[in-house]
Amino acid sequence: MEKVLQQFKSINKKAGLLTLLLSLMMTWTALAQITVSGVVKDGVEDLPLPGVSVYQKGGNNVSITDIDGAYNIEVASSQSELVFSFIGFETQNIIVGDRSTIDVTLSAEETLL
Structure with a gap:
């Protein structure tokens, strides 16, 4: 169970980072x-x-x-x-x-x- 929780946390961090990156790209495009x-x-x-x-x-x-x-x-x-x-x-x-x-x-x- 602990291994599943670690994998979930890892996936959650990657998804958060990807969301942040996409948000920054969209903002940059709008400001361009x-x-x-x-x-x-x-x-x-x-x-x-x-x-x-x-x-x-x-x-x-x-x-x-x-x-x-x-x-x-x-x-x-x-x-x-x-x-x-x-x-x-x-x-x-x-x-x-x-x-x-x-x-x-x-x-x-x-x-x-």
């Missing part, structure tokens, strides 16, 4: 988000563009540029892809990489009538 900011301007007059949609492709993170064309968004990792979209302008997709500041110039959309 990257904040990216920048300014979006138009390619014709180099003026800030308010109201541009900025979102992480395949994610739930979304931001809209303010009156000065500025935005802030949290992304999951450096491999995240940001999408910049505004009516009348070409959509741009940019991989974050090791940057925390990404300034974007959107080109006017060319449409044929």
Whole structure:
């Protein structure tokens, strides 16, 4: 009986250690988000563009540029892809990489009538 109790204690310690390790990994992953900011301007007059949609492709993170064309968004990792979209302008997709500041110039959309 004593041997069974020792085995149980050993298993219990390992399970506790594994639980702690998994908890730390989940916390670290949640904290691993990257904040990216920048300014979006138009390619014709180099003026800030308010109201541009900025979102992480395949994610739930979304931001809209303010009156000065500025935005802030949290992304999951450096491999995240940001999408910049505004009516009348070409959509741009940019991989974050090791940057925390990404300034974007959107080109006017060319449409044929």
